[in-house]
Amino acid sequence: MTLELTLFYMASAVAVFATLMTITRHNAAHALLYLIVSLLAVAVLFYLLGAPFAAGLEVIVYAGAIMVLFVFVIMMLNQGNKTVQQERQWLRLGMWIGPGILCLVLFLEMLTLLGYSGEMAGVEVVSAKQVGIRLFGPYLLAVELASMLLMVGLVGAYHLGRPLRVKEPTKEQVRELEDAQ
Amino acid sequence: MNGIPIEHGLLLATLLFCLGLLGVLVRRNIIFVLMSMEIMFNAVGLAFITGGSRWLQADGQIMFMLVLTLAAAEVAVGLALVLQLYKRFKTLDLDVLSKLNG
Numbered sequence: 324m325t326l327e328l329t330l331f332y333m334a335s336a337v338a339v340f341a342t343l344m345t346i347t348r349h350n351a352a353h354a355l356l357y358l359i360v361s362l363l364a365v366a367v368l369f370y371l372l373g374a375p376f377a378a379g380l381e382v383i384v385y386a387g388a389i390m391v392l393f394v395f396v397i398m399m400l401n402q403g404n405k406t407v408q409q410e411r412q413w414l415r416l417g418m419w420i421g422p423g424i425l426c427l428v429l430f431l432e433m434l435t436l437l438g439y440s441g442e443m444a445g446v447e448v449v450s451a452k453q454v455g456i457r458l459f460g461p462y463l464l465a466v467e468l469a470s471m472l473l474m475v476g477l478v479g480a481y482h483l484g485r486p487l488r489v490k491e492p493t494k495e496q497v498r499e500l501e502d503a504q
Numbered sequence: 505m506n507g508i509p510i511e512h513g514l515l516l517a518t519l520l521f522c523l524g525l526l527g528v529l530v531r532r533n534i535i536f537v538l539m540s541m542e543i544m545f546n547a548v549g550l551a552f553i554t555g556g557s558r559w560l561q562a563d564g565q566i567m568f569m570l571v572l573t574l575a576a577a578e579v580a581v582g583l584a585l586v587l588q589l590y591k592r593f594k595t596l597d598l599d600v601l602s603k604l605n606g
Contacts, residue, residue, distance in 0.1 A: 331508050335516050342520055342543055346527035351535050358539055365546055368516075372508060372557040377549075377565045384572055389542065389579050396583045397535065400590055449562050457562040458569070465566070469573040476577030483584035 326439060330432050331371050337425050338364035344421065351397045355390065356422045362386040363429055370436065376451035513554030521547035534589070534596045538582050545575040 341361035348354035362385045369378035458466060492500075524547060527540025549568040556564015589601055 325507055327507050331512070335512075338516070339519060339523070342523045345543065346523060346531065346536070346540060351533070354536065354539060358542070361543070362546065365520075365550055368513075368550065369553050372513065372553050373560075374553050374557060374565050374568075377553055377568050380569065380572060381549075384576065385542075385546065389576060392579055392583055393535070393539065396586060399587065400535075400596070447557075447560055449556060449560060449565060453562040454565045454569075458566050462566050465570060469570055472573060472577050476580045480580040480584040483581065483588050 326435070327371050330435065331368065333428060334364050334367040334371065334432060337361075337428055338368065341422075341425055352394075353418055355393055355397065356418070357425075358393075359386050359390050360422045360425045360429070362390070363426065367429055367432055367436075373448045375448060376454055508557075510554055510558045513557075514551060517547045517551035517554060519547075520544075520550065532598050534586055534598055534601065537598065538579065538586070541582075542575060542579065545571055545578075 338361050341357045341364060344357040345354045345361060348357065362381060366378045366381040366386070369375075369381055521544050524540045524543030527543065528537050531537055531540065549571045552564045552567040552571065554564070556562065556567075586596070590596060593601060595601070
């Protein structure tokens with residue numbers, strides 16, 4: 324079996340296992356740790372499939388930005404006196420072993436890839452340059468639509484995230500109430 | 505032609521998608537449902553990249569970037585909704601929240 328095939332199956336196993344752990348955890352913070360490992364494993368798969376640009380995006384945008392949003396919300400939903408105790412329990416040492424081992428596997432794979440990157444047989448890379456040329460040529464309209472989608476998402480999140488207001492009764496409603504009494 | 509067989513890549517994408525779908529169907533906590541949806545988006549992205557690497561075209565990666573944009577917009581609105589729902593109902597249980605009347 325060739326090197327990249329071995330690495331592919333190892334990363335696949337890590338991705339499937341981490342995903343399985345994600346959907347079976349009881350604690351949202353633990354599930355999030357495994358989800359990040361799963362995303363990193365998929366990033367390694369992207370690299371092995373000859374898409375280094377997509378692998379970079381996966382790490383930066385998915386495992387970076389989107390997961391930070393999740394962490395932010397999970398932490399915001401748990402306010403109160405018990406928070407410190409709870410966080411200590413969430414992030415206790417034993418919890419790091421599972422994701423740590425999986426991350427170690429991925430890290431070793433990355434080191435192997437870096438060592439052999441010159442002579443990888445059979446992997447043909449679609450470079451970021453080719454992606455960029457296609458993206459701003461035939462797919463220009465799609466880029467515009469994506470930017471509009473992000474704008475709509477931004478405005479929607481801002482609108483939904485506003486503080487709750489208790490509606491004051493209008494003068495007419497007050498008058499009607501007084502008349503009824 | 506890539507060294508990695510396309511069937512295995514697509515099989516893995518299907519497996520991950522099914523796991524995400526299982527998560528959406530089984531879990532009743534809205535945060536877990538959102539996470540499972542992220543898993544499903546990711547699986548779709550993997551399928552696109554696999555196809556793109558099989559035919560050595562950049563289109564697979566472009567579709568992945570569009571999926572990424574969609575996931576980012578979805579998660580921003582979804583998490584804002586979660587915060588608002590938690591503020592109003594003090595629960596994240598979907599069975600309670602499904603009574604969307606009044």
